[in-house]
Amino acid sequence: MAIAKAERLMNLALCLLGTRRPLSKRELRGSIEAYLEAGSDDSFNRMFERDKDDLRELGLVIETVENLDGETGYLARRDSNRLPPIQLDAEEAAALGLAAKVWQQARLAGAASGALQKLRAAGMPEAEDAYDTPHSALEPRIPVHEAAFEPLMLACRDRRPVVFEYRKANAARPETRHVEPWTLECWRGHWYLAGWDRERGAERVFRLSRITGKVRSRAGAFTAPVPDVSTVRETVESWAGETATRSALIRLRTDCGYPLRARAVSVRELGDGWDELEIPYGHGLDAWLVEFGPDVVVLEPADLRADVVDRLRAVAKG
Numbered sequence: 001m002a003i004a005k006a007e008r009l010m011n012l013a014l015c016l017l018g019t020r021r022p023l024s025k026r027e028l029r030g031s032i033e034a035y036l037e038a039g040s041d042d043s044f045n046r047m048f049e050r051d052k053d054d055l056r057e058l059g060l061v062i063e064t065v066e067n068l069d070g071e072t073g074y075l076a077r078r079d080s081n082r083l084p085p086i087q088l089d090a091e092e093a094a095a096l097g098l099a100a101k102v103w104q105q106a107r108l109a110g111a112a113s114g115a116l117q118k119l120r121a122a123g124m125p126e127a128e129d130a131y132d133t134p135h136s137a138l139e140p141r142i143p144v145h146e147a148a149f150e151p152l153m154l155a156c157r158d159r160r161p162v163v164f165e166y167r168k169a170n171a172a173r174p175e176t177r178h179v180e181p182w183t184l185e186c187w188r189g190h191w192y193l194a195g196w197d198r199e200r201g202a203e204r205v206f207r208l209s210r211i212t213g214k215v216r217s218r219a220g221a222f223t224a225p226v227p228d229v230s231t232v233r234e235t236v237e238s239w240a241g242e243t244a245t246r247s248a249l250i251r252l253r254t255d256c257g258y259p260l261r262a263r264a265v266s267v268r269e270l271g272d273g274w275d276e277l278e279i280p281y282g283h284g285l286d287a288w289l290v291e292f293g294p295d296v297v298v299l300e301p302a303d304l305r306a307d308v309v310d311r312l313r314a315v316a317k318g
Contacts, residue, residue: 004034008035009051009055009058011031012051012055015028015031015032017081019075021073021075022065022073024072025045025072025074034047035048055076059081063076146208148164148193148208149184151217152184152193153184155215155217156181156182156183156193159180159222159226161179161180161217161218161220161222162181162215162216163177163179163218164176164211164212164215164216165212166206166212168210174213177206178218179196179206180195180198180222180223180224181195182194182226182227184208187236190207191209192205192206194235196222196223196224203227203235205235246280247265247278247280247281248279248280248281248285249276249300250296251277252274252295252296254269256292260279264277265278265279265280281301281304286311287311289304290311290315296308
């Protein structure tokens with residue numbers, strides 16, 4: 001952001017926060033030097049509307065009030081722009097920071113970053129980020145390339161039925177699907193939608209990369225109950241082809257890889273800062289193990305070890 005614009009936004013915010021009554025455009029123009037220098041009324045109006053939208057995007061709550069003379073005024077009440085005390089420990093702060101990074105490649109990136117800045121300004125503790133190092137080859141990002149992601153995320157939030165064209169892996173052409181969306185889940189780098197398929201009368205999971213065309217919203221309420229989140233995740237895991245068919249043996253650094261430990265069938269201490277884990281082995285395990293970098297060593301089976309080594313070499317090559 002240019003220094004001139006940043007200064008103009010700051011001055012506008014101070015005016016709106018510092019007043020006890022709504023200020024009209026005329027009064028704001030006379031109080032802010034940059035607005036006085038606007039060449040024409042049209043130029044000022046365009047500048048003011050952009051600045052007002054920018055401040056709202058940054059999180060400032062601006063009220064629009066009409067006075068007795070019918071003139072529109074603006075103010076930002078301090079009680080509406082004050083966060084309650086933030087009570088977060090270092091682990092919770094780290095989780096929020098990691099969550100904000102998830103959206104780096106989505107249109108939500110700006111909103112996530114702005115929310116994080118407001119929380120820090122309100123007292124959220126700074127957390128040391130193990131991923132923010134110049135030598136880190138792996139970053140905690142979940143890519144969002146599918147155009148269907150945002151409309152489906154909003155439909156899940158608003159409990160709004162949707163219609164889209166979906167092409168199954170073994171189908172030559174897409175089919176129209178009428179779905180009540182429950183939630184979006186990322187599994188091994190791919191996004192999936194879980195929901196109720198109205199025509200089939202059953203729950204279904206859809207991979208976003210196979211949705212073609214636009215996602216269209218439909219009016220009306222859901223006809224099927226929304227299950228618990230953990231149940232939906234198990235459904236996604238099963239439909240995504242992640243059901244384990246055998247076991248793998250890995251070495252894992254002590255105090256690392258808690259998601260792996262949660263799925264382990266057995267854990268044995270090896271000493272020297274390492275443990276041995278037996279974990280279910282299904283499709284996609286190699287991609288998951290790579291996320292843990294040097295904290296994981298695959299012992300067996302040999303084909304899984306080879307796949308992990310190949311992926312790590314690809315990461316090293318960039």
